[in-house]
Amino acid sequence: MNVVEIGWGQLLISLLFIVLAAAASLYYRLRMERDLLVGTIRTFAQLALVGYLLQFVFDLHNPWLILLLYLWMLFWAAHAIRGRVDESKVAILGPTFVSMAITFTLMTVVVTSAVVQVQPWYTPQYFIPLGGMIAGNAMNAISIALERLFKSLREQRAEVELILSLGGNWQESSQRLRRDAIRAGMIPSVNAMMTVGLVSLPGMMSGQILAGVDPAQAVRYQILVMLMMVGATAVGTLIVVNLALKRCFTRYQQLRL
Amino acid sequence: MELISCRGLRLERGGVVLLEDTDLVIEAGERILITGPSGCGKSTLLRHLCMLEPGAEQTIFLQGRALAEWVPGELRRAVAYLPQTPVAVEGSVRDYLCLPYTLKVYSGNRPNDKALKAALESLNLEIALDAGAEQLSPGQKARLALVQRLLLKPQVLLCDEPIAALDQDSAALVVRALEQAGRDGMTQVLVSHQPLQGASGRCYRFVDRRLELSPS
Numbered sequence: 001m002n003v004v005e006i007g008w009g010q011l012l013i014s015l016l017f018i019v020l021a022a023a024a025s026l027y028y029r030l031r032m033e034r035d036l037l038v039g040t041i042r043t044f045a046q047l048a049l050v051g052y053l054l055q056f057v058f059d060l061h062n063p064w065l066i067l068l069l070y071l072w073m074l075f076w077a078a079h080a081i082r083g084r085v086d087e088s089k090v091a092i093l094g095p096t097f098v099s100m101a102i103t104f105t106l107m108t109v110v111v112t113s114a115v116v117q118v119q120p121w122y123t124p125q126y127f128i129p130l131g132g133m134i135a136g137n138a139m140n141a142i143s144i145a146l147e148r149l150f151k152s153l154r155e156q157r158a159e160v161e162l163i164l165s166l167g168g169n170w171q172e173s174s175q176r177l178r179r180d181a182i183r184a185g186m187i188p189s190v191n192a193m194m195t196v197g198l199v200s201l202p203g204m205m206s207g208q209i210l211a212g213v214d215p216a217q218a219v220r221y222q223i224l225v226m227l228m229m230v231g232a233t234a235v236g237t238l239i240v241v242n243l244a245l246k247r248c249f250t251r252y253q254q255l256r257l
Numbered sequence: 258m259e260l261i262s263c264r265g266l267r268l269e270r271g272g273v274v275l276l277e278d279t280d281l282v283i284e285a286g287e288r289i290l291i292t293g294p295s296g297c298g299k300s301t302l303l304r305h306l307c308m309l310e311p312g313a314e315q316t317i318f319l320q321g322r323a324l325a326e327w328v329p330g331e332l333r334r335a336v337a338y339l340p341q342t343p344v345a346v347e348g349s350v351r352d353y354l355c356l357p358y359t360l361k362v363y364s365g366n367r368p369n370d371k372a373l374k375a376a377l378e379s380l381n382l383e384i385a386l387d388a389g390a391e392q393l394s395p396g397q398k399a400r401l402a403l404v405q406r407l408l409l410k411p412q413v414l415l416c417d418e419p420i421a422a423l424d425q426d427s428a429a430l431v432v433r434a435l436e437q438a439g440r441d442g443m444t445q446v447l448v449s450h451q452p453l454q455g456a457s458g459r460c461y462r463f464v465d466r467r468l469e470l471s472p473s
């Protein structure tokens with residue numbers, strides 16, 4: 001592999017891109033200068049930190065530590081979902097984290113051990129990035145689905161309560177809303193499968209090609225990643241939406257919101 | 258026979274106390290009319306009577322059993338609730354009337370078209386079963402919603418402002434249908450900010466977070 005290396009000095013040149021954006025912001029009074037500055041500093045700091053961390057993580061040989069690290073990542077994903085959904089009446093952090101932890105850990109294990117067949121299955125260089133992509137993608141899908149779910153429960157409260165008042169249970173009263181929410185969460189990843197390679201080259205594949213990997217090999221990895229993400233998205237949204245929905249109703253079949 | 262009773266009922270909505278330490282007994286077959294200014298808690302009371310609102314499951318009793326002890330579906334089969342604004346559901350008039358029979362509690366009891374037609378006619382609704390339910394006028398929608406609940410033959414019917422949005426003719430038809438159902442033994446609790454002309458029954462008013470029996 002022959003990779004052209006980037007030094008910190010060269011990276012400073014890329015700050016020109018930010019200066020360009022800042023200039024536009026000043027000229028059009030977008031008031032984004034502060035965010036651009038903070039964002040740039042955070043990008044440098046967070047990624048530098050992760051770089052050091054990864055070096056440390058890749059030297060780990062204890063599967064439990066690697067799983068613990070993955071759970072830590074999933075916790076922050078669940079935390080971000082709660083922040084984005086912003087629902088005070090229904091607690092979603094716990095169920096979101098637990099269901100993500102179980103399903104995504106299992107999925108990543110299957111991917112590394114059965115598909116990639118890396119020895120051992122917990123080799124951090126494979127486990128952490130593959131699991132991370134699952135978590136990141138599913139995080140977006142789950143937030144979209146939950147946002148949609150709570151929004152439609154509020155907007156279509158009358159319809160939900162009509163079914164409840166006729167004697168229906170929570171499943172019967174929210175069947176349609178649940179279906180719409182799960183679909184909304186899944187659509188972006190399914191659409192991504194339709195346009196991948198036509199409209200854009202996925203980041204991971206581009207990264208591998210930049211790193212000198214044979215394109216055919218990079219493509220196979222990308223296909224694996226796409227399929228794995230669609231599966232994780234479907235399973236993740238399905239479980240989380242069901243758990244959250246159940247918590248929107250009391251045991252007397254009343255809508256809590 | 259005592260059908261519904263509230264003992265020491267206290268209702269709140271958004272931190273505001275609407276009703277305090279209220280006792281109310283409704284006999285089987287009786288009609289109760291409840292009036293009061295808007296926002297006083299009339300609708301909230303009805304929603305509590307069918308357990309749609311959380312908080313009073315232990316202080317309201319149906320047939321001597323606290324609402325909390327009922328299976329929610331069975332309770333709501335016995336106590337039907339008609340909200341002020343009829344909910345538009347996609348589909349035909351037939352779909353709307355048969356919506357309850359798609360639920361587990363009513364499964365298998367779907368009435369045939371003849372029964373549906375007869376029910377519509379009892380409220381002077383001359384509409385085809387295949388017509389779109391959303392295209393009906395507000396007065397027709399309100400009557401259609403009432404027909405849906407009457408077909409279920411509940412023991413108790415809770416009506417929130419049954420004639421508020423209706424023209425005189427529709428209102429008279431609704432009151433007549435309610436009278437008829439009452440004669441057939443259906444217990445009714447009607448809530449209204451205006452007097453219900455032609456409807457008989459025991460009258461209560463919301464006064465100072467209490468229910469006060471009023472003479473008319």
